[in-house]
Amino acid sequence: MNEYHIGISIGSVNQNTAIVVVERVMEEEIPKYHLVKAERFLPGSTYPVIVARLKVFAEKLEGDRYFSFDITGVGNSVMKLIEEGGIEVSAQIVITNGISQGEDKGIYTVPKKDLVSAIQIPFQSGRIAIAASLPECEMIKSELMAFKAEGVKLKADPGSIDELWREKANDDYVLAAAVALWVAENLYGGSSAGNRNVTGPGVRIGSFRKGRRF
Numbered sequence: 001m002n003e004y005h006i007g008i009s010i011g012s013v014n015q016n017t018a019i020v021v022v023e024r025v026m027e028e029e030i031p032k033y034h035l036v037k038a039e040r041f042l043p044g045s046t047y048p049v050i051v052a053r054l055k056v057f058a059e060k061l062e063g064d065r066y067f068s069f070d071i072t073g074v075g076n077s078v079m080k081l082i083e084e085g086g087i088e089v090s091a092q093i094v095i096t097n098g099i100s101q102g103e104d105k106g107i108y109t110v111p112k113k114d115l116v117s118a119i120q121i122p123f124q125s126g127r128i129a130i131a132a133s134l135p136e137c138e139m140i141k142s143e144l145m146a147f148k149a150e151g152v153k154l155k156a157d158p159g160s161i162d163e164l165w166r167e168k169a170n171d172d173y174v175l176a177a178a179v180a181l182w183v184a185e186n187l188y189g190g191s192s193a194g195n196r197n198v199t200g201p202g203v204r205i206g207s208f209r210k211g212r213r214f
Helices: 047-060 077-084 112-124 137-146 171-186
Strands: 003-009 017-027 030-041 064-070 089-096 102-104 107-111 128-130
Touching: 003 047, 003 171, 017 047, 017 171, 030 047, 030 171, 047 064, 047 077, 064 171, 077 089, 089 112, 089 171, 107 112, 112 128, 112 137, 112 171, 128 137, 137 171
Parallel strands: 003 064, 030 128, 064 089, 089 107
Antiparallel strands: 003 017, 017 030, 102 107
16 A cells, blocks of 8 residues: 655745655665655645645545644644644644654654754665656755754744744755655654665665656
């Protein structure tokens, strides 16, 4: 059965919201990830519009589906709208500058450095491929490879991140992908501890031709 991890980085009303779909496949008992779709909602997009689009994803992706949300910039209130819209939420993630992870009622606090690792480790071990047909392919490739846990401005509340939790123009895509990969590796399936250091040929771009269209 196919397994899809859908990462969503939700922005406030004046920010982008991005959706990234990652298909988890097993090759010789090693989990690998195919980034098959990426979409962006521009500032001004309403949350009901985003929920409607997520419903299409739920209908079109056949197999196990895990919807995971970066809610750092909006908080938990937006998630009530999403859940009321019929989207089954697998995980809600708040990005922090801390050193340890936590969980409370399905909301995970995850240090940004751990999200960086969720991208960099699979990249460097050759376990991520991006569909060459995606218009954003080269941009996402370069942004993921450059993703770092640096320069994040703190709020007065220790361990939290303000509106600068996104540092660059395309960090909505990056964080959506990071959330999907972190959940795949840590909560639902993913590589075992013995597989995390698997070596490989490095990042594979366009090793499969087409992403998903719907």
